[in-house]
Amino acid sequence: MLCAPKLAVELGTFTGYSALCIAEGMPESSKLVTIEADDELEDFIRKQLDSAEHGKKVELRIGKALDLCREFADESVDLIFIDADKRQYPEYLEEAARMLRHGGLIIADNTLWSGHVCDPSYEKDPQTRGVREFNDMAKALPGFETVILPVRDGITLLRKCL
Numbered sequence: 001m002l003c004a005p006k007l008a009v010e011l012g013t014f015t016g017y018s019a020l021c022i023a024e025g026m027p028e029s030s031k032l033v034t035i036e037a038d039d040e041l042e043d044f045i046r047k048q049l050d051s052a053e054h055g056k057k058v059e060l061r062i063g064k065a066l067d068l069c070r071e072f073a074d075e076s077v078d079l080i081f082i083d084a085d086k087r088q089y090p091e092y093l094e095e096a097a098r099m100l101r102h103g104g105l106i107i108a109d110n111t112l113w114s115g116h117v118c119d120p121s122y123e124k125d126p127q128t129r130g131v132r133e134f135n136d137m138a139k140a141l142p143g144f145e146t147v148i149l150p151v152r153d154g155i156t157l158l159r160k161c162l
Helices: 017-024 039-051 065-069 086-099 113-118 126-140
Strands: 007-011 031-036 058-062 077-082 100-109 144-149 155-160
Touching: 007 017, 007 065, 007 086, 017 031, 017 039, 017 058, 017 077, 031 039, 031 065, 039 058, 065 086, 077 086, 086 100, 086 126, 086 155, 113 126, 126 144, 126 155
Parallel strands: 007 031, 007 077, 031 058, 077 100
Antiparallel strands: 100 155, 144 155
8 A cells, every 4th residue: 555644634625525535545533624715615615525425534724725724743644635725836845745644645736727837938938937847846845756747737746764
């Protein structure tokens, strides 16, 4: 097994679908903290979590991801899933690297960004720049093994080496 998290963090909840998918694969005694910036989604997300079999493993926090990440101690998290504001992907990676325990896993979604990361016509797009910078940081991050999977919009896996 690549990762059997006791504590996982998700940056970007949206509808709660990915949170529930992650929770389903986690042990019963584990917890996923999912962070969503859009407070207008809170009631909808809570309803989804409350009605799902694995929703009891999920704790929803509403607020800015970077602010709420600072509440986690260094090397205290086993798994981090990043799927929030693409402009802030570099900052999310810095916080995730700090929070992640040795042997832990960071999963980042949308890292090929519909091919925009390779298209010079998107050079000035702030979201594309954020994803490009994230990718550059990820490949050079000391103490991590990194791979980009060309699945759909790109998924990057970073494992903090022992």
